[in-house]
Amino acid sequence: MTPQFDAIIVGAGFGGMGAAIALRELGYERLSILDREDDLGGTWHVNHYPGLAVDIASVTYSYSFAPNPHWSRLFAPGAELKKYAEHIADTYDLRRSMRFGVSVQRADWDDREHHWTVTTDAGETLTGRFLVTATGFLSQPHTPDFPGIDTFAGTIIHTTRWDDAHDFTGERAAIIGTGATAVQLIPEIAARATALTVFQRTPIWVVPKIDFAIPPVVQRLFARVPRTQRAARSVNNAILEGIMVVGVLHFRQAKIVNKIAAAAARAHLRVSVRKRATRKALTPHYDFGCKRPTFSNKYFRTFNRPNTRLQTSSIERFESDAVITADGTRTPIDTLVLATGFNLWDTNFPALQIIGREGRDLGAWWREHRFQAYEGITIPRFPNLLSLNSPYSYSGLSYFTTIESQMAHMRRLLGELSRRGAATFEVTDDANSAFLDDVTEKLGDSVFYGGQCSTSRSYYFNQHGEAALLRPTSTSNSLHAASTFPVSDYQFS
Structure with missing residues (x-):
């Protein structure tokens, strides 16, 4: 048949x-x-939470045979990746x-x-x-089965099913997770909510994000002389190869590369967060690269805000309007955000x-x-x-x-x-x-x-x-x- x-x-x-x-x-x-x-669009259709952007420079995070000369930033916002996906579908019918x-x-x-x-x-x-x-x-998506979460009377939003109409203004919010998604999202919620509690199980390595708007003149140059964009891609590839491939996959031969990346992340944390105890809680206790690292200039500084609190004690249970942690702390909340990753x-x-x-x-x-x-x-x-x-x-x-x-x-x-x-x-x-x-x-x-x-x-x-x-x-x-x-x-x- x-x-x-x-x-x-x-x-x-x-x-x-x-x-x-x-x-x-x-x-x-x-x-x-x-x-x-x-x-x-896959992940770039499913995900549309505030702050969403690529964490690899856009000149690399795209097909080499179909470059996009019109990225607005070095690290393009998620909406532009969705638009790029639509462009590919149309271009190749x-x-x-x-x-x-x-x-x-x-x-x-x-x-x-x-x-x-x-x-x-x-x-x-x-x-x-x-x-x-x-x-x-x-x-x-992974959704932990916390005791009592089914009794929580507030709003629950998973990052993969984001509610664009939800307004955090005036709310007491909580977010579970400190992975790459949370790193992008936490500063956005903190800027709107009256109070934000971040529940962290494992800290993440975060390095500075060298991001900037790509001037229109450069976009026009990329469009008219494609080899210039290919050259930019090659330079970025070489940098990523050194950090992600050499420092992680060839750790035994190139520990120094791994240690330099970790030192850069620690220095970024040290200059960004004022409180020593908070810095200590945000410092990973595993080697750089064991868990996917990410880039951000806003994440660490968010913990200097008076309305943002880091909670490292494990969640014991939920009540109708609050989270109870193992240390006995009761955190009243209106909206719970699950940035709990994937299975x-x-x-x-x-x-x-x-x-x-x-x-x-x-x-x-x-x-x-x-x-x-x-x-x-x-x-x-x-x-x-x-x-x-x-x-x-x-x-x-x-x-x-x-x-x-x-x-x-x-x-x-x-x-x-x-x-x-x-x-x-x-x-x-x-x-x-x-x-x-x-x-x-x-x-x-x-x-x-x-x-x-x-x-x-x-x-x-x-x-x-x-x-x-x-x-x-x-x-x-x-x-x-x-x-x-x-x-x-x-x-x-």
Whole structure:
């Protein structure tokens, strides 16, 4: 039976759109891009809380083959990323393949017909030759089940379901979490609320944000002479590579880089926060890079405001109008904001049930036999599956580096499939095991294993204590490998 589509892509964010662009280049036109939200853009559609912006300079946080010369700032606000996503969809004519409000629940490999059958929450079934999962790394929000939270009579807002109409003016607000989202949001709430209490479980490394408006003359230069923007991208890439890749992934060989980054963050904290006790509470007790660091010039200074209080005692329970912490403090609140992050390892890998050959359940297999994916994109017993958000796939430089590496892998793999006139591809067990052994060995040099990370509570680590998210190589290595991997690592049939 001929499947309905050449490929079914789950997710209409930048990953899904990048995959669609690569598939179109290879001649696959019958695409179905499904997304559970009501519009495209992934995280940049779902998130629209005050203060939202990229935490990687926009010249890097974008497709290299589709630069945007019109970023308003070095670190663009979230609304501009959403607009950029819409521009990509229009430029590459992707909207005609997109369907929204469709939540994919399950995908099953049909070994007789050589295609995937996808089932939605509405009971609809679709068939596709290829299945591409592009559900993102941070797509399954985590909401802690605090005792008594169901009795809280005030307003509760999760950052991924932000209420744009909510006004904090005159309110007693509280926010749980001090991750990258909270770092952006806390100064915005503090500027409006009568009182803000920040409940911190784990402090975060924050370094100064060298941000500024990009003058119109520079935007025009980028538009007229694209190589100038490529040069700016290269400079920023080199800086990020030094901090994020060398200092984190090559911690054993380059501890000095890691220590310099940590020292810069401590100095930033010291000059920003007046009270010594507050500085101490905001100082991380783990090495730089164990938990994703972030950039901000406003976050630390917010704790100098008379209306902002840092609470480090753990939450014991909720009452109808207050939070009670383990130290006995009762904090009356009107609105509670949950900046509690995402659940990667329990529900996000994968974000839907995927059943491959021999009835292998991908989620169960990962949890029982280690999280793994050859070159961060394919898995044994799962023919014609391209899993974009997989273990060991994320490049420490930028999500767009990850996407473009995977696009290159797709071009080489599917090009070979076409050249052979084959129907299916599947990575071999030997190739997958060799890759897993290689990344495991390389990660031994990283801060995750060579540094002090035990108190970081980082989403980089799965439930087995493995840092199985980042690819432990340089950005150039990941791009090179995606274009040169041995095609003999796959079986074609």
